Amino acid sequence: MQTISPPYTNNLNSLVRTSPHKFTGACSPVRLAVHCVFRSDSVQFPNGIGYNRADWQSSCAILSSKVVSLEQPTDKSSGGAGGADHVASVNGHKTSVENLNLIPIDAATSHSGPPASQPQKPLSITDLSPAPMHGSKLRVAYQGVPGAYSEAAAGKAYPNCEAIPCDQFEVAFQAVELWIADRAVLPVENSLGGSIHRNYDLLLRHRLHIVGEVQLPVHHCLLALPGVRKEYITRVISHPQALAQCEHTLTKLGLQAAREAVDDTAGAAEYIATNNLRDTAAIASARAAELYGMQILADGIHDDSSNVTRFVMLAREPIIPRTDRPFKTSIVFAHDKGTSVLFKVLSAFAFRNISLTKIESRPHRNRPIRLVDDANVGTAKHFEYMFYVDFEASMAEVRAQNALAEVQEFTSFLRVLGSYPMDMTPWCPSRDD
Numbered sequence: 163m164q165t166i167s168p169p170y171t172n173n174l175n176s177l178v179r180t181s182p183h184k185f186t187g188a189c190s191p192v193r194l195a196v197h198c199v200f201r202s203d204s205v206q207f208p209n210g211i212g213y214n215r216a217d218w219q220s221s222c223a224i225l226s227s228k229v230v231s232l233e234q235p236t237d238k239s240s241g242g243a244g245g246a247d248h249v250a251s252v253n254g255h256k257t258s259v260e261n262l263n264l265i266p267i268d269a270a271t272s273h274s275g276p277p278a279s280q281p282q283k284p285l286s287i288t289d290l291s292p293a294p295m296h297g298s299k300l301r302v303a304y305q306g307v308p309g310a311y312s313e314a315a316a317g318k319a320y321p322n323c324e325a326i327p328c329d330q331f332e333v334a335f336q337a338v339e340l341w342i343a344d345r346a347v348l349p350v351e352n353s354l355g356g357s358i359h360r361n362y363d364l365l366l367r368h369r370l371h372i373v374g375e376v377q378l379p380v381h382h383c384l385l386a387l388p389g390v391r392k393e394y395i396t397r398v399i400s401h402p403q404a405l406a407q408c409e410h411t412l413t414k415l416g417l418q419a420a421r422e423a424v425d426d427t428a429g430a431a432e433y434i435a436t437n438n439l440r441d442t443a444a445i446a447s448a449r450a451a452e453l454y455g456m457q458i459l460a461d462g463i464h465d466d467s468s469n470v471t472r473f474v475m476l477a478r479e480p481i482i483p484r485t486d487r488p489f490k491t492s493i494v495f496a497h498d499k500g501t502s503v504l505f506k507v508l509s510a511f512a513f514r515n516i517s518l519t520k521i522e523s524r525p526h527r528n529r530p531i532r533l534v535d536d537a538n539v540g541t542a543k544h545f546e547y548m549f550y551v552d553f554e555a556s557m558a559e560v561r562a563q564n565a566l567a568e569v570q571e572f573t574s575f576l577r578v579l580g581s582y583p584m585d586m587t588p589w590c591p592s593r594d595d
């Protein structure tokens with residue numbers, strides 16, 4: 163894997179380099195440059211999901227958003243299910259024929275196309291593959307600087323990729339949306355620290371598709387500048403997940419140090435090195451120590467040796483689900499009114515022997531609270547949630563399609579985030595454990 167060095171900032175139009183360190187405060191929301199277009203005619207359920215690419219892509223659009231379908235009139239004349247416009251729009255990009263700068267065949271050959279003696283080369287199978295268009299290497303955006311675990315996850319998922327550091331997750335998403343990168347890698351949960359909630363929220367805000375997952379054993383080290391002793395350390399900085407994963411070990415080491423959260427582990431090491439901070443240590447990888455000239459004060463400081471982080475790989479287009487290997491599918495849905503809705507949704511999977519591997523709830527962004535009035539008793543507040551569920555089945559399987567068709571009946575919103583091969587690499591704890 164090759165890493166290119168300038169971390170991209172959220173000003174993707176100019177691709178400026180970031181300042182030497184990245185601890186400049188909270189991430190301000192970035193306005194998306196690409197507008198999402200939802201179309202009601204992209205809904206294919208509940209008659210089953212087709213196996214061709216266009217059918218599948220349409221199934222990955224929001225499956226049931228009643229508000230959207232009311233707001234967006236169906237325009238069958240502009241492509242319809244299976245047309246190019248349709249495929250592009252369900253991926254959240256308004257990539258019509260005109261804005262892709264494609265010229266109709268007639269116009270191309272009569273005006274600006276190649277001379278008759280050079281007939282256009284027929285498309286071959288390689289033209290149709292999802293490989294990058296710009297060269298041989300897949301460009302994978304990750305949040306952090308070289309030495310971050312997300313960079314290692316990118317290398318595990320795509321061994322020959324070009325890893326592109328970004329200073330915020332939002333930027334990594336935009337890099338893919340704007341075709342600066344082909345994939346983004348996103349940590350979503352950890353065996354010790356639990357879910358990374360902000361990243362779940364990002365999955366919903368953007369229209370990228372999950373196309374893969376990797377589980378990475380994470381081996382944390384305590385890093386300081388060369389010559390610095392443990393007793394001098396008054397502050398330990400790292401990614402919040404890394405701090406959480408090492409909490410007990412830090413205490414056992416007898417460190418009287420304040421913990422401070424920063425954006426990424428390797429960035430913490432780089433910050434100490436750049437600013438010559440002799441009272442500060444970072445929790446980061448051994449590779450970060452090497453890259454930023456730090457010494458390893460303590461090796462393997464995570465509280466449990468089976469410390470694994472799960473990352474998902476995101477792309478502009480979904481992959482076509484298969485049945486010849488284990489697949490996982492990730493969905494997000496919102497409750498509809500009614501009783502026992504969550505029970506009914508989960509039983510749609512249970513009745514079909516589909517195992518759930520994960521369920522996570524997040525506050526509903528646009529509708530966090532519902533008021534329930536009772537004239538006699540008063541007003542109660544219910545929290546409203548978005549539920550994220552991962553289940554062990556491929557969307558190419560009829561049982562998964564039927565389960566989702568049923569789920570759709572009980573939900574006001576349902577979206578398939580992706581159906582992708584499960585990471586089946588044999589369990590191997592992190593180095594030296």
Ligand SMILES: O=C(O)C(=O)Cc1ccccc1
Nearest residue numbers: 310311312401403404426427
């Ligand atoms: O900060 C990093 O290096 C990341 O990639 C995020 C992270 C932090 C802690 C464990 C796994 C991933």
